[in-house]
Amino acid sequence: MTVQDVRAFNRFYTNVIGALDYSRQLYAPYTLTEARVLYELAHSARTDAADLRAGLSLDSGYLSRILARFERDGLVERAPSVEDPRRRRITLTARGRETAALLGERSDQAVAGLLAGVPADQRERLGEAMRTVREILSGGRTPRPEDVLLREPEAGDLGWIVRRNAALYAAEFGWNADYEGLVARIVADFAEDHDPHLERVWIAELDGRPVGCVMCVRDEAPATARLRLLLVEPDARGLGIGDRLVSAVIGFARGVGYRDLVLWTNDVLTSARRIYQRHGFVLVAEKPHRSFGKDLVGQDWRLDLTGVPG
Template identity: 45%
Template sequence: MNTLPERIAGVRAFNRLYTRVIGVLDEGLVGSAYSLSEARVLYELAQQDVHEVPELRRRLDLDAGYASRLLGKLEATGLLVRERSETDARRQTVRLTEDGRDTQAELERDTDAQIGRLLGTLAEPDQQRLLAAMTAVTGLLGEHRRDATLVLRPPRAGDYGWVVQRHGAVYGTEYGFGPEFEGLVAGIVADYVAARGSARQAAWIAELDGEPVGSVLCVQGSDETTAKLRLLLVEPSARGHGVGKRLVAECVEFARRCGYRSMELWTQSNLTAARAIYRGAGFELAESEAHDSWGAELVSEVWRMRL
């Protein structure tokens, strides 16, 4: 595992590459006469429907003095107009002129063309890898929406492999579980897929704003009257949105509709977040046993609830 200094060096190397690729260090944006900051102001005014100067400063993280100079320069060139708010004379509003809108549209076209040329140097699979990596960076470092749209859906092609891979990656990183754990998950998924078509089992993939962030399975347990909840997963980036709670609730409700009279699950005592979700859904701890598995000393637990 990389040390902190190695990680810092990796981030700085990426930052240098990124600034070079997007041309931030060039005098003008995409060969124009406008700096990156000036182009961002025009973009926010045209594309994001920003009208008040305080909101513009907040979006661009600009201090008052720099923002005033920036807006003054663009106003002097005839691209925007600053006015006092009609509803609050203490506040200042800003809007693009016709020349400002034309200039911003031209910058948009030039930027799209530049990005198109950049993507054109990559093969289709590499373009997809690049976009996936950018999405991951945005999700981890961007503003996290509290109102993100959560959707539960049945698995599609490729989702079963995703469930196995993400279990291995997340539990390996957070709890030190070795490859044997990923093999266990793969076996559970394989058994589920082999029994596809059964009306008494189901699986769900949770999506947050269109990206997969969680999973859970409902299968038959130790007998025909008992359902079993398996493979609950919530991506670290999606925690705090109620994903795990929704997945468990959906699984429990499905088991009730299928006529199961009880439900059980198997987990580990150190999975505290998952245990809290199970307890909140009505499960109770029934059994526990110490074991050494997947490179760790663990205490397994069986939780049950009446349906």
């Protein structure tokens, strides 16, 4: 490969990306850079202004003007960071989350339109080529927490949730197919009938593949949400993905007006229980039961969402 090969590819790819944002309508009324900032705020674990500037390679003055516009538009709120008062923490408002979701939806539709012109039997080849470019140019470095993207599910992701839950719990805890049936029913209920304003699924993605998931659904109790199906792939553990997924559920549930967040788990899931405890969940009940081919102790946990966020 030569320098000219790389430059030729860059020109071609730039033209492809430019075609997606035809006449700058894709992200209107925001620019592509402004849309990138919104996307980062909606998906990144780091929301300090300094981290945004470094992660997006933006001039500090330019980023400050973007954030000032977002603040005027009611998209963000700025406050001193809890960890370091000298830094500014940026958080999306409810309107900001809606705007980021709308821009993301437009972008997804544009990419889907691009892929529509690619024969089905060539799409996997294209995806593998893209992953190869990323892996080679990244130098094979160890993944970092900031490399993980939290996103909404795409076609096939709900099936992945069922498959990976069944496979991982069978491998790690010896659970039988009864658990797969339970997960399949939970996922099917969500897919067939959910309120997108009050219920949501998150997929954690690393290097173009899903490595984690969690769900937030309505509970039978009034003003109560339920956290379900938290999972992190073994080879992606240690990157704080579980904490980010639980934080996403808590932030969403509090933002849409739930007063309580509950979950059911089992005492053998020690890593998950530690995550729940770190986020303020309190154990309210436990009961022995025989499920999934094992003798287990089921646990109910609860988080009061009406207090001051931690």
